[in-house]
Amino acid sequence: MFEDRTKKRTELGELGEFGLIDYLTRDIVYKNESTIKGVGDDAAVINNANINTLVSTDLLVEGIHFDLSYSPLKHLGYKAAVVNFSDIIAMNGTPRQLVVGIAVSNRYSVEALDELYNGIKLACDKYKVDLVGGDTTSSISGLFISLTIIGEAATEEITYRNGAKEGNLLCVSGNLGGAYMGLLLLEREKEVYKANPASQPELEGYDYILQRQLKPEARIDIIKLLKEKNIKPTSMIDISDGLASEILHICKQSDKGCNLYEEKIPIDATTILLAEEFKIIPTIAALSGGEDYELLFTIEQSDFEIVKSLEDIHIIGHITDKNSGANLITSSGAAIPLKAQGWDALKENE
Numbered sequence: 001m002f003e004d005r006t007k008k009r010t011e012l013g014e015l016g017e018f019g020l021i022d023y024l025t026r027d028i029v030y031k032n033e034s035t036i037k038g039v040g041d042d043a044a045v046i047n048n049a050n051i052n053t054l055v056s057t058d059l060l061v062e063g064i065h066f067d068l069s070y071s072p073l074k075h076l077g078y079k080a081a082v083v084n085f086s087d088i089i090a091m092n093g094t095p096r097q098l099v100v101g102i103a104v105s106n107r108y109s110v111e112a113l114d115e116l117y118n119g120i121k122l123a124c125d126k127y128k129v130d131l132v133g134g135d136t137t138s139s140i141s142g143l144f145i146s147l148t149i150i151g152e153a154a155t156e157e158i159t160y161r162n163g164a165k166e167g168n169l170l171c172v173s174g175n176l177g178g179a180y181m182g183l184l185l186l187e188r189e190k191e192v193y194k195a196n197p198a199s200q201p202e203l204e205g206y207d208y209i210l211q212r213q214l215k216p217e218a219r220i221d222i223i224k225l226l227k228e229k230n231i232k233p234t235s236m237i238d239i240s241d242g243l244a245s246e247i248l249h250i251c252k253q254s255d256k257g258c259n260l261y262e263e264k265i266p267i268d269a270t271t272i273l274l275a276e277e278f279k280i281i282p283t284i285a286a287l288s289g290g291e292d293y294e295l296l297f298t299i300e301q302s303d304f305e306i307v308k309s310l311e312d313i314h315i316i317g318h319i320t321d322k323n324s325g326a327n328l329i330t331s332s333g334a335a336i337p338l339k340a341q342g343w344d345a346l347k348e349n350e
């Protein structure tokens with residue numbers, strides 16, 4: 001993962017607002033033709049000609065959305081940016097330009113903010129996004145980060161949440177529940193550390209799970225793969241809140257029901273092991289955990305033959321009529337109505 005941050009500390013006051021902006025944006029190189037003007041003027045200029053512009057914003061508040069005691073600033077910047085890009089990707093679009101607003105207290109040094117920006121810039125480089133502007137202000141306490149991603153998609157490419165049709169196959173990329181288990185692991189080690197600061201965190205062997213929580217990726221590779229195979233999802237959403245909640249969004253907005261098969265839900269072996277350690281049913285981690293940032297989408301049945309052979313895409317169920325409801329078909333064959341919080345339903349059925 002990322003290297004340690006530097007020990008040097010420069011107070012924000014030494015640079016001042018403009019000095020800080022110059023410093024944080026000193027090495028930005030623009031990658032997209034549509035970026036006409038980036039940082040430095042009163043507004044960025046983007047020329048998307050006659051293609052659709054997609055816009056999405058995230059606002060992150062210290063203590064609510066992130067905890068710096070276990071998330072290094074570079075990871076935080078990387079994750080915040082990637083999660084923001086994921087919203088454009090879930091529309092089947094391409095993220096292009098990012099605008100970053102920060103409000104920061106003097107508890108933070110210039111070096112700390114540089115770490116945050118290093119994470120944001122790393123994500124921008126990886127996903128070929130241009131950081132074109134932002135705003136910088138002070139806060140009385142803590143750190144606030146606002147990210148606005150601008151993307152593009154041709155009209156016929158855009159996938160909405162409301163396009164699922166009866167008989168469509170329900171698909172998901174990657175595996176689920178890992179990010180949640182990573183969070184539980186970090187929280188456990190934080191408690192151990194609080195009780196005994198001399199203790200060493202026991203995080204060895206859990207790299208994959210920690211990465212799922214601290215350094216997630218947005219599945220731009222999946223939408224590229226589907227395009228390559230000439231498959232356009234009929235609906236799509238990214239998994240930020242957990243599989244159950246996202247499926248319910250698609251069903252509600254499409255006015256449909258679904259059958260989701262428990263045994264088809266992809267869960268990594270390390271997630272299962274850790275879930276057992278925490279006495280959590282792995283299916284529940286997948287259904288309710290969230291933050292996996294995988295893609296959930298529906299496809300036409302006629303695309304089955306192609307999709308079933310695609311790496312890292314799993315068919316987990318199908319869309320039904322609205323009156324059948326949204327159901328989880330358990331491994332034992334019982335149908336349980338899906339809830340945004342899958343916990344209760346599954347516990348009753350243990």
Ligand code: ADP
Binds near residue numbers: 102131136
């Ligand atoms: P204004 O006073 O017009 O709001 P600013 O001094 O806030 O202008 O910003 C100057 C330039 O620096 C603008 O192009 C703005 O988009 C950019 N900028 C300001 N803060 C940030 C930031 N935190 N990250 C990236 N760019 C920023």
Ligand code: MG
Binds near residue numbers: 134135136
């Ligand atoms: Mg400003």
